[in-house]
Amino acid sequence: MDLKYDRVFSIIDIPEERMEKWGKILPFYKNVQEEGIILWKVA
Numbered sequence: 001m002d003l004k005y006d007r008v009f010s011i012i013d014i015p016e017e018r019m020e021k022w023g024k025i026l027p028f029y030k031n032v033q034e035e036g037i038i039l040w041k042v043a
Contacts, residue, residue, distance in 0.1 A: 011039075012032065012036075014029070014032065019032075019033070
């Protein structure tokens, strides 16, 4: 993807419970919430 679109893709698997608990506290999780894109969500 990097060569064709000049983008680097990273997939980070974060359990929803952990994101709810730490999403507003830890800087990394804050950035994921602000800048991340959900590719799919398990029902």
